[in-house]
Amino acid sequence: MSGTLYGVGVGPGDPDLITLKAAKLIAKAKVIAYPAPDSGVSFARSIVAEHISETVTEIPMIVPMRVERFPAQTVYDRESEVIAKHLAAGVDVVVLCEGDPFFFGSFMYVYNRLADRFSCEIVPGVSSLTACASRLKHPLAARNDVLSVIPGPASDEEFRARLSLGGSFAIIKVGRNFSRIRTLLEEHNLLEKAGYVERATLPAEKVMPLAEVSDDCAPYFSMILIYDGEETWF
Amino acid sequence: MSGTLYGVGVGPGDPDLITLKAAKLIAKAKVIAYPAPDSGVSFARSIVAEHISETVTEIPMIVPMRVERFPAQTVYDRESEVIAKHLAAGVDVVVLCEGDPFFFGSFMYVYNRLADRFSCEIVPGVSSLTACASRLKHPLAARNDVLSVIPGPASDEEFRARLSLGGSFAIIKVGRNFSRIRTLLEEHNLLEKAGYVERATLPAEKVMPLAEVSDDCAPYFSMILIYDGEETWF
Incomplete structure (x- = not known):
């Protein structure tokens, strides 16, 4: 009898939000x-460190930062087979994932390699999306608002098509696209309605109106939220 | 010194997902x-029943089902003032909210009435969005996919504008718009890519391909997820 693969969301960063x-x-x-x-340390592991047993076997999946997908694929190919050996031997494996496993989560790389061979359970987590809204103290979306989640690397054309339709927006993975995105939001008169959150729920968190952000780039773990819905219904 | 108003997300239904x-x-x-x-019982309260102290003061905010917004507004006007009295007396008040408070959450009705008068903290929760994806065992969105969250009551025009842009979709609050939405998805050749989830993570949960759903209406707590992103990158 094989073990079960658990994809476990560990939330945005605050250890109490698992x-x-x-x-x-x-x-x-x-x-x-x-x-x-x-x-350096694994962010996902650091969030749940206090719950990890001393006798656990750990499989760090070391993905070099700043490189694109192909080296990461090699890492996931190799580490998924390490995980597979434990599962085949009847041992459950818990794979930690920042935020939620199926909302732009890194667990998907493992899932896609193993889900056809082993039983798998996904444990949803608090996503960065709602964590950032909670820190900005502004609703993401309400009533019949449409909410669009747009990754920062999307093309100008993609941004323009979405922004011109209106509604609420969450722009994730802002990173080095920060200046370009700010310009696109200005074009659509959305700058004044935009909030910026960096490292939500962590000690190094920053929360401010986007118009007040002075840097020209932002870390990967940053998000821009825009609420353009009807406010008067509340 | 006034108390703090806590808006606490209690997740999709499984008591272990708080x-x-x-x-x-x-x-x-x-x-x-x-x-x-x-x-009947409060869904939000039932999720966390085992954690509630025996000596707690409870404020049920009784919102009649099936009626539109105006009677609900009266209820929230009245109950927010009951909450305000506790806060003014220096007592913290925890307001429970299904899912996440700022993702189409009912807490926003209370928040909007009290946030300018009292200190407020939002505790994000696991949203139905990621809970449904976990039960369908299919990612919501990955890499540079755009994800659109569309409430079921949106107009045909709104649906068509969004669906024609592609990406991933989560259609929430399906309810009595079920047949209309299914027709709109067929129009865009998305029926075969759509999954249906009802009462995610609860004992009465239903999970199936949308094409196999035979009913012409769905409960309020149901969702349609469509993944139309690039699959080969994994």
């Missing part, structure tokens, strides 16, 4: 895997 | 408020 289910699964896990940078 | 933060705040709360139907 679910009871995640805490229980992590505490009883014999094997855990998580993405890690080539130097 | 956050540690929600569990702690609820356990130590002296006053809790939650939306409730005019007959």
Whole structure:
């Protein structure tokens, strides 16, 4: 009997924003895997560190930062086979994932390699989307608003098509596209309605109106939220 | 010194999908408020029942089902003032909200009435969005996919404008718009890519391809997810 592959969302960063289910699964896990940078600590692991048993087997999936998808694919090919050996031996494996596994989550790389061979359970987590809204103290969307989630690397054409339709927007993975996105929002008169959040729920968090952000680039873990819905209905 | 108003997301339904933060705040709360139907139990309260202290003061905000916004506004006007009295007396109040408070959450009705008068903290929760994706075992969105969240009551025109742009879609609050939405998806050749989830993570949950749903209407707590992104990058 093979083990089960658990894809466990660990939320945006505050250790208290993991679910009871995640805490229980992590505490009883014999094997855990998580993405890690080539130097420094794994963000996903750091969020849940207090729940990890001392006798656990750890599989850090070391994905070099700043490189594009092909080297990462090689890492996931290799580490997925390490995970597969544990599963084949009947041992459950808990794979940690920042935020939610199926909302732009890194777990998908493992999932796609193993889900056809092993039983798999996804444990949803608090996504950065709602965590950022909670820190800005402004609703993401309400009533019949349409909410568009746009990754920062999307083309100008894609941004323009979406922004011109209106509604609420969450622009994720802002990073080095920051200046370009700010210009696109100005074009659509949305700058004054935009909030900026960096490292939501973490000690290094920044929360401010987008118009007040002076830097020309932003970290990967930053988001721009725009609420353009009807406010008067509340 | 006034109390703090806490808007606490309690997730999609599985009691294990609340956050540690929600569990702690609820356990130590002296006053809790939650939306409730005019007959039967409060869904939000039922999710966290085991964490509620026996000596708590409860404020059920009884919103009649099936009626439109104006009677609900009267209820929220009145109950927000009940909450305000506790806050003014220096007592914190925990307001429970299904899913996440700022993702189409009922807490916004209370927030909008009290946030200018009292300090307020939002505790994000697992949203139905990612909970439904976890049950369908299919990613919501990955890499540079755009994700559009469309409420079921949106107009045909609104649906067509969004669907024709492509990407991933989450159609929430399906309810009595079910047949109309299915027809719109067929028009855009998206029926075969659509999954249907009803009451995600609850015992009465239903998960199936949309094409296999035979009913002509769906409950309020149902969602249609469509993944139309690039699959080969994984």
